[in-house]
Amino acid sequence: MKVVALSGGVGGARLVEGLSRALDGDLTVVVNTGDDCVHWGLAIAPDLDTVMYTLAGLGDDARGWGLGGDTFSALAAMRALGEASWFSLGDRDLATHLTRTAALARGEPLDALTARLCRALGVRARVLPMSNEPAPTLVDTVAHGLLPFQEWLVLHRAPEVRRIVLPDGPRALPAALDALEAADVVVIGPSNPYVSVEPITRLPGVRDALSRRIVVALSPIVGGAAVKGPLAEMIPALSGAPPSAQAVLERYGGLLSGFVVERGDEVRGAPSLATDTIMRTRDDRLRLAREVLEFARGLA
């Protein structure tokens, strides 16, 4: 069974890691790059790095970003020099950003560089950026107007959102479109639909490719709360509805063949699987991944 996963950061990365083990590495992951940014002059790709580090078993499980056991000496020194210190980059993590920045500067495409980093870190799954072109997600806020994604999320701590502004220009990575066209099943991780999944699905050709596939998503909302991040506040602000798995399903608007929700969260309008969706341990990831794949098989 050919499986492609779409992923944002933490939750998506954890599911992807489970999927990769369930499929013995035979998995393609298309990762959101809408929250990529340039910080300290470095090209940062937070979701790509979280997926890559999580797949390599090197991620920091507690924080959900960066490398486990990393140190922050450069950050402390930047603060002492009066430079911006609101975005935490670890010392070992810096190697990834330095490598990416130098590679892009000399013209290496983001997907080739990502493949090279994954090889060096021992990642077996195929990790693709959604695009080789910059595709910055902007967040229009009540208090500060239009903000680049990381400034909204990290610097300003996710203030109230008026709308999400996704760019029109960028093209999907051709290899990502090819993988979607060839997929038996597409799994959308328990990621934020507005800022992690839609930056991928609205790229030209992606929604069309998905419409011909079995697509299963996981709900990032459990019992009316977001497992992580600001989604629970975004749903009422952007849709007028209270935060719920149902609201997420409706946001996907007919894209899904099936929806996986937490036990007790009921949804109408699509075949659903209710199970334990919170991934606390590595065993949880594998068990959930297997259930999701089994559910998808049943939908085919």
Next chain:
Amino acid sequence: MKVVALSGGVGGARLVEGLSRALDGDLTVVVNTGDDCVHWGLAIAPDLDTVMYTLAGLGDDARGWGLGGDTFSALAAMRALGEASWFSLGDRDLATHLTRTAALARGEPLDALTARLCRALGVRARVLPMSNEPAPTLVDTVAHGLLPFQEWLVLHRAPEVRRIVLPDGPRALPAALDALEAADVVVIGPSNPYVSVEPITRLPGVRDALSRRIVVALSPIVGGAAVKGPLAEMIPALSGAPPSAQAVLERYGGLLSGFVVERGDEVRGAPSLATDTIMRTRDDRLRLAREVLEFARGLA
């Protein structure tokens, strides 16, 4: 007494630190930037950093470069990613290079950026790069042909030199020329004349300004050996003479009003001061700086 010092790395930086204390911070230092390089995409200025860190009391005294007590986690991670690891950049040290790289990229001149870094680190002396323009020193070697300076020194460990190639284009920093014109005394640190001092003195206008000043240099050769670095091998290769304080004095070719040498090293052709020139402790630096200034006063 207005004092300007010309400096390369380690030895020059130590004398400069003594001079700064002897003059209560009232010192201008013009620093070689001929060995600046771009590594990992970062703008590195080894001599500027060594002077700055040494003046701030933050340098690593044993190594002579970098920050004392720094860690090397990013370097280890770069090595794991298969990136170049022959040039050791510490984690806290990286903050300086990241700040410099971002500043230059947005058009801040090197001297303004250097002043800003010095302020942040509490450096009282005025530290000027010799030029705001790239002025790369190349080393023509018997074994590898023409090499950028750091590749010659660090990557290839200073193989035999055929000649030093200094660029023709770069202009001296106007503020450095002004400081030299206004100086009562110019002190040239115990730096390598070929690759630390001449990159400064051959910039248009510098030698002319020096010809009207009291100029005192310290010998980097003690008892026929270099205190640090590859100078003892360079002198025979480039001049045909054995390494000696006399050979250094002759290399300066009439530029000097006086020459400070180690006790026991005799020189002919300029007024000289023989004293203890090896700076092992911070007290040594201050004592030597005071002796050099006293000697220069006597030459006026």
